Amino acid sequence: MFVHTVFFWLNRPESQDDRTALRAGLETLREISDISAAYIGAPADTRRPVIDHTYAFSLTFVFTDQAAHDAYQVHPVHLAFVDSCRHLWERVQIYDAVG
Amino acid sequence: MFVHTVFFWLNRPESQDDRTALRAGLETLREISDISAAYIGAPADTRRPVIDHTYAFSLTFVFTDQAAHDAYQVHPVHLAFVDSCRHLWERVQIYDAVG
Numbered sequence: 001m002f003v004h005t006v007f008f009w010l011n012r013p014e015s016q017d018d019r020t021a022l023r024a025g026l027e028t029l030r031e032i033s034d035i036s037a038a039y040i041g042a043p044a045d046t047r048r049p050v051i052d053h054t055y056a057f058s059l060t061f062v063f064t065d066q067a068a069h070d071a072y073q074v075h076p077v078h079l080a081f082v083d084s085c086r087h088l089w090e091r092v093q094i095y096d097a098v099g
Numbered sequence: 100m101f102v103h104t105v106f107f108w109l110n111r112p113e114s115q116d117d118r119t120a121l122r123a124g125l126e127t128l129r130e131i132s133d134i135s136a137a138y139i140g141a142p143a144d145t146r147r148p149v150i151d152h153t154y155a156f157s158l159t160f161v162f163t164d165q166a167a168h169d170a171y172q173v174h175p176v177h178l179a180f181v182d183s184c185r186h187l188w189e190r191v192q193i194y195d196a197v198g
Contacts, residue, residue: 001138039161041102043197044197048193050191051195052193058104058196060104060159094147095106095150096145098142099139
């Protein structure tokens with residue numbers, strides 16, 4: 001099992017258009033068949049000092065193994081997403097974990 | 100859908116005993132029935148500037164909704180885990196997301 005988690009911070013967090021565009025871009029990734037389970041979200045209402053709720057969107061994609069993750073990274077739909085949406089984010093933070 | 104993601108940094112990352120103890124503690128959480136999907140992992144071999152691989156373990160628990168997450172937080176098995184393992188970690192970083 002390989003869990004790929006990404007948090008996105010927007011360049012213009014006040015722009016509803018940018019938010020909508022990034023969300024739409026993220027949703028296109030679900031069709032990539034290398035992904036076993038796909039979770040796309042935004043910060044919950046939970047508030048504790050150890051919780052970071054400053055990001056705009058999160059993506060948690062589960063893969064059978066690293067090979068499936070590697071195939072996803074170079075999948076045309078993923079590359080098209082990065083190409084069309086990268087101007088929207090100021091920063092991404094990624095965590096890759098193996099189980 | 101509610102995704103609860105936690106990253107753990109050990110107080111003594113060089114201690115294999117501490118690593119084993121925290122991993123064992125994390126594994127006890129899987130039995131909590133409020134959790135819909137549970138992923139426990141350690142950093143993958145992927146290396147890019149945007150990837151944080153400095154943590155010791157990650158936990159990604161998926162819940163049907165926030166109510167299920169809230170029930171998990173006060174579940175005796177979760178409380179026992181925090182009680183018996185909190186001395187092992189230096190820091191936790193939590194991200195809660197709703198889909």
